[in-house]
Amino acid sequence: MPELPEVETYVRELEPLLNGATVAAAAVFWPRTVETPDPDVFTARIVGRRFQTFGRRGKYMLLGLDDGLTLVVHLRMTGHLRVAPEDAIPDKHTHVVLLLTDGRQLLFRDSRKFGRMWLVEDPSVVVRRLGPEPFDAAFTPEILTAKLAGRSAPIKALLLDQRIVAGVGNIYADESLFRARLNPTRAGGSLTSAEVERLHAAITAVLMDGIDHAGSSLGGSEIQNYIRPGGEQGGFQEEFRVFQRTAKPCPTCGTPIVRTVVAQRGTHFCPQCQPAGIPI
DNA sequence: ATAAGGCCCTGACCGC
DNA sequence: TGCGGTCAGGGCCTTA
Numbered sequence: 456m457p458e459l460p461e462v463e464t465y466v467r468e469l470e471p472l473l474n475g476a477t478v479a480a481a482a483v484f485w486p487r488t489v490e491t492p493d494p495d496v497f498t499a500r501i502v503g504r505r506f507q508t509f510g511r512r513g514k515y516m517l518l519g520l521d522d523g524l525t526l527v528v529h530l531r532m533t534g535h536l537r538v539a540p541e542d543a544i545p546d547k548h549t550h551v552v553l554l555l556t557d558g559r560q561l562l563f564r565d566s567r568k569f570g571r572m573w574l575v576e577d578p579s580v581v582v583r584r585l586g587p588e589p590f591d592a593a594f595t596p597e598i599l600t601a602k603l604a605g606r607s608a609p610i611k612a613l614l615l616d617q618r619i620v621a622g623v624g625n626i627y628a629d630e631s632l633f634r635a636r637l638n639p640t641r642a643g644g645s646l647t648s649a650e651v652e653r654l655h656a657a658i659t660a661v662l663m664d665g666i667d668h669a670g671s672s673l674g675g676s677e678i679q680n681y682i683r684p685g686g687e688q689g690g691f692q693e694e695f696r697v698f699q700r701t702a703k704p705c706p707t708c709g710t711p712i713v714r715t716v717v718a719q720r721g722t723h724f725c726p727q728c729q730p731a732g733i734p735i
Numbered sequence: 736a737t738a739a740g741g742c743c744c745t746g747a748c749c750g751c
Numbered sequence: 752t753g754c755g756g757t758c759a760g761g762g763c764c765t766t767a
Contacts, residue, residue, distance in 0.1 A: 456760080456761090529761085533746090565744095566745065569762085584762095605737090606738095608739090624761075625761090719739090721759075
């Protein structure tokens with residue numbers, strides 16, 4: 456599940472691999488993967504372009520090309536970008552191939568086909584709905600308080616809403632709420648200012664930890680897992696305190712971690728450290 | 736305006 | 752071993 460730390464790792468590791476590389480040929484095997492423009496226009500426009508800048512906004516990768524166009528990539532659930540050698544044979548999960556002039560290939564693989572690409576002049580059009588970047592000075596406890604004010608939806612659901620803060624997904628939402636000692640079902644607007652401050656600090660700390668460990672790989676098969684551009688896994692799954700630790704002891708108090716469903720999403724928390732309702 | 740539910744997809748997993 | 756059914760879930764869209 457690529458979230459902000461995984462996407463940040465992708466961007467950092469793609470830069471040394473792709474900076475200056477030129478696209479020699481392009482092929483789109485699953486048309487829906489390319490949101491815009493039409494696949495034939497996409498391939499025509501990207502051939503001959505050189506990768507020049509490497510950025511990120513929320514969970515979107517922003518790969519800038521030498522003519523000012525930006526290749527925007529969202530991996531969604533199971534998407535991967537892989538820099539593969541010349542002789543690599545694309546499998547059935549490979550939906551876009553960019554052949555580079557040095558013979559290497561940039562492969563977009565995605566077993567569930569949820570991932571998307573855009574080739575656009577102005578990437579802000581793609582990411583215009585996103586809330587503040589978690590590490591930006593504009594993301595303050597006060598801003599978070601304002602965005603949660605009056606909201607009755609569970610705080611877990613609001614953390615997954617990219618308009619509140621960009622880049623948090625299911626893993627880092629659960630880990631943030633645990634570190635902030637907040638029950639996932641608490642109404643967003645019910646958080647006290649002290650609780651919002653804890654949550655704000657927890658979000659930034661968890662995301663930084665995730666980046667420091669090169670993201671989270673969840674195990675399971677290679678095609679469903681988060682795999683870095685060179686093929687390595689991340690390491691943050693070793694640091695999970697609640698996510699996918701159902702019935703295992705809470706690292707703080709030893710109480711078995713509980714899994715529930717909040718906002719149609721699997722949700723993990725410690726019932727002792729993250730009690731329902733507003734603690735006295 | 737917000738909240739909730741459906742949709743896209745298919746590998747993994749479960750029960751028989 | 753094989754088969755059908757269910758689950759997972761980010762972002763967007765529709766509905767209330």
